[in-house]
Amino acid sequence: MTYVIVEACIDIKDGVCTEVCPVDCIYEGGRMFYIQPDECINCAICVSVCPVDAIWYEDDLPPHSADFVAVNAEFFNNAVTGWGEPGGLGPDFRTEQDHPVVAAWDANGD
Secondary structure (H helix, E strand, O other), rough: OOOOEOHHHOOOOOOOHHHHOOOOOEOOOOEEEEEOOOOOOOOOOHHOOOOOOEEHHHHHHHHHHOOOHHHHOOOOOOOOOOOOOOOOHHHEEOOOOOOHHHHHOOOOOO
């Protein structure tokens, strides 16, 4: 199990989570941040600083956000960025791309 960034981050992207993550497993997409699930060490520091409560432990996700487990993981697959396990946020691992669910998300969450 891992932590997951959900729809509350879309178009907010505060970024403080990336500053406190000790393993730099949070990456920036066009409209939101994504957690690389294989790199996350489950420390929960990011949860404590997120100003919009967009980061949840996978087992505690609200039912309406359950799809974001796949959204976060698939962001790193070949269908989106192809990054796999980049090994830490850096200038080479920022993109304007988003998972298709996030790219299609409208401001009303529909």
